Amino acid sequence: MTTLLEPGQIPQATGDAPSVLAPDANDVFAHRARRFAQLAEGHPLGDYLRFMGRLAEAQQHALDAMPAMPLPDDAAKSQSRQHGMPLVPAQSWPRVAAWRSALRAILTEVAPPASAAAASTIHSLQALDDAALEALAGRVLRTELYGEQADKLPFVAAALQVCWTRLAAQLGTEVQPLEEKGVCPCCGALPAVSVIGASAELPGLRYLHCALCNTEWHMTRAQCTACDAGESAVAYQHIEGDKGLVQAETCDVCKAYLKLIRRDKDAAADPVADDLATLALDILVDESGFSRSGPNLLLVPGGG
Template structure:
């Protein structure tokens, strides 16, 4: 089962009765299309050994694989799950030239997503995730140097969330999960993923919710989500992040910020100078 199949399954489970039910069902359909698109993609290219993240979009020369993935996603997605703006975006993307699509990819990868582009960027993000996730899966783990960093060691992208599972110490280990290529890596607990500070770290959570907290840093005003894996709870970082956008609103009202989930870029407020 691919990461996309697991993610779609989790989104389908989260959607019924949720205040964002329609949105979660749409993303579930999109992720199911990602799963269908990843099989049989062109070979593509992998970089040689280099300093830093080998799949960093800033330095990696992008090939057409992501556009093949996009075409498959647009073709295979369940259109009935798409609201009218998403259907219009799907049609517009299908008619775009390769050059225009590459411009959109550049904008997404640089975080330059305007509200008017949000519907199109959801599909662009999905296709880029497919291409980068497949490349990351082919990397030699020895090439990656997490170096206790808050950015993905494979592609340099920000994490979508962290998950703490039992193991190692009685407090468990935290693994961050990449928003682009789905790579996970160990990161120290109670340490800001944005600036690395261990001072003035505090947590926010909804009353009665024990499996999710926002780790907030007074030093840089950044925050990240931390999910606690429980034996009776199935969690998937990107899916559960989308299902907990209310927590983003809560900490955002206190002045904390982070890079938004790829599927809400251009919709959720973006940080000022916070990576």
């Protein structure tokens, strides 16, 4: 049911394209909301995708309302650069209370017509105190997405994404590429997916898309994003009939895979929305013995 595609079908772009792309705070989640709505039409998971679209819309509203965040000072920035560390590391950067306000606003906005299960999750989240919410945030930022209360984590992650997207947008071009390509140069989180043709000006270039802060950073194509194995180790699979818009880049060395979103084939594609709309591809690749190397923080493991 799968087709193997030759790597490097599009020549590597060269020149002085930026190595790091900051998120567009004015539109990143609004774009995602529009894409979820589009993908929901005629999709077997249509109700779920429509709900995720409302969540993305609420994220944009929370981001619009979020105040400017404290940033690292010059000394802290140069120390991070010296040690090849991200500027605002997700696991250690002090979280401001504003993320909890964002969470409460998001929960209020998506609450009314959610499914019974989601309504009960939202209700129990609204009853938690600050300490309990901070504990859940810690789990999301350490990518501990399984176990008790896993149903609450996508909502917590949605608010943390807003907070770190604000940080990434404020830092802008101050974020420099790291030698370690497997983690986000802004926040140190893992990539959710990679994207080809991340913007119309950058056709053919591959960028990794941060699961937390929506920063994108350049990485050579046809190379495993988890272990750096080269072209001979990677292969591409996609679901027959979907025109190859979303592919899984699998690695024979470390048996990991990460999805590749071909924005060059459809400029409306979104890293998070197109990922969640193609869970059938994850199932297919999992069954062939590959494990996904980066998370989609909005996915409830084993749920949906």
